[in-house]
Structure formats: C-alpha cells, structure tokens
Amino acid sequence: AQSVTQPDIHITVSEGASLELRCNYSYGATPYLFWYVQSPGQGLQLLLKYFSGDTLVQGIKGFEAEFKRSQSSFNLRKPSVHWSDAAEYFCAVGIHYGGSQGNLIFGKGTKLSVKP
Amino acid sequence: DTEVTQTPKHLVMGMTNKKSLKCEQHMGHRAMYWYKQKAKKPPELMFVYSYEKLSINESVPSRFSPECPNSSLLNLHLHALQPEDSALYLCASSQFGLAGEQETQYFGPGTRLLVL
Numbered sequence: 001a002q003s004v005t006q007p008d009i010h011i012t013v014s015e016g017a018s019l020e021l022r023c024n025y026s027y028g029a030t031p032y033l034f035w036y037v038q039s040p041g042q043g044l045q046l047l048l049k050y051f052s053g054d055t056l057v058q059g060i061k062g063f064e065a066e067f068k069r070s071q072s073s074f075n076l077r078k079p080s081v082h083w084s085d086a087a088e089y090f091c092a093v094g095i096h097y098g099g100s101q102g103n104l105i106f107g108k109g110t111k112l113s114v115k116p
Numbered sequence: 117d118t119e120v121t122q123t124p125k126h127l128v129m130g131m132t133n134k135k136s137l138k139c140e141q142h143m144g145h146r147a148m149y150w151y152k153q154k155a156k157k158p159p160e161l162m163f164v165y166s167y168e169k170l171s172i173n174e175s176v177p178s179r180f181s182p183e184c185p186n187s188s189l190l191n192l193h194l195h196a197l198q199p200e201d202s203a204l205y206l207c208a209s210s211q212f213g214l215a216g217e218q219e220t221q222y223f224g225p226g227t228r229l230l231v232l
Contacts, residue, residue, distance in 0.1 A: 032216045032219045032220075034219075034220070036223075041204070041226075041228065042225055042226065043120075043122075043206055043223040043224050043225040043226045044159070044206065044208075044223040045223070046220070046221075046222065046223075049216070049220055051216035052216075090158055094216070094219025094220070095219065096218055096219060102147070102210060102218040102219030102220075102221070103161065103164075103172075103219070104161075104219065104221055106158035106159060107158065108157070108158055109156075109157075109158055111156075
C-alpha cells in the first residue's frame with residue numbers, strides 16, 4: 001500500500017540556520033512527489049513537485065528537494081531559514097486514479113518552529 | 117494564476133442548521149476535491165468530482181452533501197452536523213493533462229467550521 005512517512009513531528013531551528021525535513025514514501029510505481037506548506041489556519045500551498053528528470057527540484061521561497069529512488073526519500077531543504085518559514089510541512093505522493101483526477105497520500109506533517 | 121477561493125472563511129452553526137460551503141476556481145481544472153482537516157492532522161479526502169461528476173466518496177456521512185453545478189464551482193451542503201464535524205474544510209482542484217499534472221492539487225484557504 002502507498003504511504004508517506006515524515007519521521008519528525010516537530011523541528012526547531014534558529015533563524016539563518018539550514019533546514020532539512022525528511023520524507024520517505026512507499027509506492028510501487030514512479031512516484032509523483034510533492035511538498036506543501038500550511039501556515040496556521042490557512043490552506044496548503046504547493047512548495048515544489050517532482051515528476052521525473054533532474055532529481056534536485058527547486059521550489060518557491062528558496063526551498064529545494066532531492067529525490068533519491070534508492071532511499072525512497074524526498075527530503076526538503078533550505079540553506080537559511082527565515083522566521084516566516086515557521087509552519088506545518090506536508091510531504092505527499094500523488095496517485096493517478098484515471099479520468100481527470102489524482103489522489104494525494106499525505107504524510108502526517110512536520111511542524112517547523114524558528115528561534116530568533 | 118493558481119487560485120482557488122473558498123467562502124465563507126469562518127462558519128459557526130448549530131446542529132439543526134443547514135449551511136453551504138462554496139469553492140471556486142477559474143483555472144480550467146476538471147477535477148475538484150473536498151478535504152476535511154482536524155487540528156495537527158493532514159487533510160482527509162472526502163469527495164472528488166471529475167468532469168462535474170462525483171467519482172469518489174470516501175464513505176462520508178450523508179449529512180455532508182457535495183454538489184458541482186459547473187466546472188468552476190463546488191459546493192458542500194451541510195445539514196444536522198455534529199460537534200465532531202468541526203474542522204477546517206479545504207477545497208482543491210487539479211487539471212487534466214500530462215502525467216503528474218493531474219496529481220498536482222491546488223488548495224484554497226479553507227473554511228473554518230465550528231458546530232455548536
């Protein structure tokens with residue numbers, strides 16, 4: 001069965017420090033992988049996605065993620081965290097159902113806190 | 117433009133009330149989704165509409181009734197809800213096209229629902 005694991009429930013980093021959020025997936029076929037960010041009380045914003053090709057993908061707000069098939073991982077990174085990055089981060093695998101819709105399998109999320 | 121709008125932003129209703137949530141997108145997407153999100157949890161899929169037809173109902177109680185009047189609009193009609201239905205309700209849409217694009221969902225800001 002398809003699944004997504006985000007091992008870290010809560011991470012705290014200092015402003016200006018680097019960040020890596022971990023994501024592991026279980027999926028039999030080529031995965032479509034996503035990272036979303038959610039600020040408190042807000043909807044989910046797409047940070048970046050991976051379909052195929054270059055395994056290092058760039059996203060918005062200075063984030064990047066690297067797909068490693070051998071490790072079934074899609075970790076999110078940022079070289080220098082800003083206080084405004086404090087939020088909940090969700091990793092997801094996209095599954096195609098047929099027709100025009102796909103489905104997202106979400107991890108449980110990682111809450112990022114940023115220390116001044 | 118990747119905007120999905122949702123109204124209202126907040127809703128308080130009694131258990132005997134009837135209310136509706138509205139979602140709108142003008143990106144030409146042909147799949148639209150309703151999710152329910154409880155605090156500190158990932159979104160849970162409720163319904164999927166594909167080409168204005170209900171294609172997935174994730175065993176949602178009948179007190180939630182979705183409707184897709186046209187390709188841009190998605191409603192969620194609420195009746196006789198329970199306090200445990202209090203949550204953030206998110207709408208999303210995705211486009212028909214190349215592999216991976218159908219799995220890329222764009223989310224609205226959500227409606228915060230409180231059932232008293």
